[in-house]
Amino acid sequence: MEFIARPKKNYKEKIVPAMMEEFGYTSVMQVPKLLKIVVSQGLGAATADKKIVDYAVEELTAITGQKAVGTISKKDEAAFKLRKGMPVGARVTLRDTKMYEFLDRLTSSALPRVRDFNGIKADGFDGRGNYNLGITEQIIFPEIVIDKVKKIQGMDITFVTSANTDKEAKALLTHLGLPFKKN
Numbered sequence: 001m002e003f004i005a006r007p008k009k010n011y012k013e014k015i016v017p018a019m020m021e022e023f024g025y026t027s028v029m030q031v032p033k034l035l036k037i038v039v040s041q042g043l044g045a046a047t048a049d050k051k052i053v054d055y056a057v058e059e060l061t062a063i064t065g066q067k068a069v070g071t072i073s074k075k076d077e078a079a080f081k082l083r084k085g086m087p088v089g090a091r092v093t094l095r096d097t098k099m100y101e102f103l104d105r106l107t108s109s110a111l112p113r114v115r116d117f118n119g120i121k122a123d124g125f126d127g128r129g130n131y132n133l134g135i136t137e138q139i140i141f142p143e144i145v146i147d148k149v150k151k152i153q154g155m156d157i158t159f160v161t162s163a164n165t166d167k168e169a170k171a172l173l174t175h176l177g178l179p180f181k182k183n
Contacts, residue, residue: 005100007107007176015175022171032129032163032172037099039064040071040091041138041155055150056090062143064102068092105141106157107177113140119181122170129163131173132156 011033019031041056053070060068071089094102111117124132136154139146159178163169174180 005097005104007103008097008100011176015172018175019168019171023168032161032168034099034103034172034176035095035160035162037094037102038091038158038160039068039094039102039155040089040158041153042089043087043153050087052151053087053090056153059138059144059149059153060090060092060155063138063141064092064094064098066092066094066098103176107179109142110140111179113142119179122180125166125169127166129161129165129169131159131161131169131178133159 016028016031019025020028025031039060041060043052043056057068057070068090069092070087071091073084073086073088075084111120120133124134126132134154134156137152138144138155139149139152159169159173161169161172163172170180
């Protein structure tokens with residue numbers, strides 16, 4: 001029997017009917033869905049020490065369960081002592097099964113580990129139905145062994161949806177289990 005992550009199962013069984021009723025969709029194909037999740041880290045200190053990118057790639061790979069890649073600068077920037085082609089970060093793009101597994105781990109085990117957590121801010125939408133979430137410490141993920149962490153880094157998590165408006169995207173992400181702050 002194949003394993004199906006909870007958010008994926010909930011999407012098919014509960015979220016689609018709820019969204020159809022809430023927004024008055026006439027077809028199941030109109031209901032927005034989560035297309036991909038991009039997890040990235042910008043590493044400004046990587047210009048001085050190249051190993052920082054390697055550590056970040058290892059940590060992102062452990063957190064997401066998929067091989068992360070290092071990113072390089074596209075142009076020179078004298079103010080940051082940056083040359084074209086220097087490593088500046090790490091990222092990983094999750095789709096389908098791994099995306100839903102990561103979402104499940106994020107909502108059920110990682111976010112509750114944040115100190116004084118009251119929910120995530122609802123102002124990270126971009127106007128096109130995508131949501132950006134910033135996390136200040138990578139140690140909230142249970143996959144990270146705190147003793148092996150060289151430096152505490154933050155990361156950005158981008159949820160890309162097929163929603164046309166921020167209202168639809170927020171409803172979708174709320175149904176998927178993201179705990180937004182109550183106003």
